[in-house]
Amino acid sequence: MNPGGIAFLSWKHLSHRPMRSLTLVTAIALTLFFPRALQVFISESEDVLQERARSTPLLVGPKGSSIDLTLNSLYFTPQQLPPLTYAAYEKLSRQRFGTTIPMHSRFRAEDAPVIGTSLAYFELRELMVDSGRMITRLGDCVIGAQLSARKNLKAGDTITSSPENVFDLAGVYPLRMRITGVLAPNHTADDDAVFVDLKTTWIIEGLAHGHQDLTDPGTSGAPRESGEKVVRANASVIEFNEITDGNITSFHFHGDPGTYPLSSAILVPRDQKQRALALAAYQDKDATAQMVIPLSAVTDLADTLFATQRLALAAFRLLGVAALGLASLVFLLSFRLREREMLTYAKIGAGRILIGTLKAVEVTIVVISAMILARVAVSLTRSLATDLLSRFLN
């Protein structure tokens, strides 16, 4: 019998019992897919984490877990550490090690993180405005491409910051922000974030606000204390929840700016010498802030992932052996059931080699189909790894 005939007979048998064939293909494909997918996911995750960490030379933040600080600053995960003070940030800036970029990522809007920062952040991440324009004032924001697509938001729309707790009426200040632009995608956590001026996050925090002119006799709730040059505003004085051309001049800050909070600060040293000096400056055990090398923190995280990966791979290998054993059993039983069919082949002149080849071709078709399916699934995993990682982190 020619090879075409053997393939035809094998195919006919496999398609005659489609459920059995599909189950076999799927079982073998999954057995091949899981360990490889885990490897690919962890490898891609490591690459993605390291790429972003590499473009963030140094981080300064409050003392605590360096991984929490790094993930919060790079992936805008919920802030676990206490805040860094603005005084600490100013001190870092004054030391002139290089470019300092403030980061404040405590708040959210439409489930997306609101990142208070400076214009230098956009340069660091090479973020370009795709449509609209860059922020120019308090209350302005630019949003990531993915957020724009997901929420159907564009330049000219508004987005409101979310209260942290709906029952905390005196808590963070919901602020309606003007979207001035949408950023071009860079396939990182930036694509799903809202970027504002650092001072805007302080307005959301309630450290700055705008209200009616209290010296205006027409303003309700502005009684003047007799004998003193002090006006005590009561609850009827209207505070603005949106910054407009008309009320922007009324916005002002309260308290000592040195105590205002930040999540962290990115430091881009001018050169290796400044990097070494910066690292040395934060070695003091009494320092209230720590300096972290994000790449080291991410490498530590990757090492933990690798340890987990080794355990998972061992488990997958055992499962794989069991699954392949089961598949072999299915084939053997199947061939046992088809003994009469094989006898018929022998009676019409097929030799033992031909019958063996027929069986081998059937097994090969199933295995190759499973391998192709597993390969496709692994490729899909590779392309989705970045998004999956972002989702896991958030």
Next chain:
Amino acid sequence: MKHALPGSPLTLALLLISCGEEEKQAESHGGGSHRPVIAAVSYPLAYFAERLSSDFATVLYEVPTDQDPAFWEPGDEQIAAIQKADLILLNGATYAKWVSTRTLPGETTVVTSSSFRDRLMETEGTLKHTHKEGEEAHSHDGLAFTTWLDFKQASAQASEIALALGERFPERKSTVMTRLDALLEDLNNLDTGMATATSGLGNAPVIVSHPVYQYWARAYSIVAPSLLWEPDMELTPGDMAALARIREEAPGATLFIWEDDPLPQNIEKLKRIGLTSVVISPCGNRPESGDFLSVMRANIAALQALSN
């Protein structure tokens, strides 16, 4: 042995490469096709920047001449242009109120009064308010901001600008420093001239029409109680009563200082009660004629004329 001749293709290629490199360097350091832009929030800062960098940079100063730069509100497009500047010169001391509500790049922003920030003066007599019980009362007026009327402070601001220019454009540093010497000499002459002119006024208080002369008064040891008058406003009986109260608090004043030429009838009204009007322009905005130096020289001349 063959040598590359001056006109050979290899020499030409090397020349083209080296020219390209020079252009790149020039562009990155303020030369070439990209002319650096230096934004300033007040005219004195723009003037200092022009004196120090006019041959290699363009000074961006867009405040209309009929507006006070301290309270001018720029539009979004103007902010976008300022954000792109290679250097942004701020006065500090809460001058240019818009700065606190706009987004500016920290790396290129220079607060020119930072070297004397511990000597900035708080404004007095403004209405304070609180929002809730127990909160400390505060006002939104902040600090006195006409820092340059003390010419020693003006010199410090000019030096800060020169330092920033030298850091930003290192290849221009020596030129900038040479020009700074000349500028500092001019400012020093103004300081000496103003000290001489004000010494002729004696110890009598000088009443000023607007609260913008705090640093001038401190620098030249002058008692200068302030009103809140504009040069082009018609004086009402209420205004005259306020003036009378100030004269009671600071007796002996014979001189009244205006920011700009007052209405003739106002000069007459003050003259009738024994006050001589004189214009000391703070020159916060670009003058219609002349420049910062000529306006300040005119201020000194006006004071000297009183002594003669």
